[in-house]
Amino acid sequence: MDHDTLARQIDSLCRLEGEFVLRSGTLATEYFDKYLFESDPSILRAVAEQMVPLLPPDTDVLGGLELGGVPIATMLSSLxxxxxxxxxxxxxxxxxxxxAEGRDVAGARVTLVEDVITTGGAARAAALALRAQSAHVSTVVCxxxxxxxxxxxxxxARIEIRSVLTLADLDQARLARRR
Structure with missing residues (x-):
């Protein structure tokens, strides 16, 4: 699946309209439910396939971040x-x-895998915690x-972000759907 098609599919599947209470407590008429693409096997696979070339070639271990990064990291590991x-x-x-559950990270070059990055707080915390366990973490793919x-x-935190899609890609997909 090409980049633009993936953006359109994710946007149309995950962008919900209605009344939603956001984490901040404010009300919104639109909500992006990222778990909808993660629970769709064909879209999950397409995302992971587009992540493969984003992985640093020296990656030893994929680090799937709880909760959203786990299904993506699992699919990426399979590929x-x-x-x-x-x-x-x-x-x-x-x-x-x-x-961290699974492969030991001591001395390993770990590439973090995340679903959505906004502020980077979860990736930062994970990188620092894994570095404290002697892992080398310098990249997160999302x-x-x-x-x-x-x-x-x-x-x-000296962490490079490599993404399949950006907010601008999703906004462009939404505009294309409305035309």
């Missing part, structure tokens, strides 16, 4: 045969007490980069 670790928002307080304008929200 590339790279091992995966699933990175929690917080370490478990029981059992192994791990922050399905959609929604960071405003020309901002690079992870620059201060």
């Amino acid at each position: 590339t045969f790279l091992p995966v670790t699933f990175v929690r928002k917080e370490a478990k307080t029981y059992g192994t007490g791990r922050l 399905a959609i980069d929604r960071s405003p304008g020309a901002e690079t929200p992870l620059l201060d």
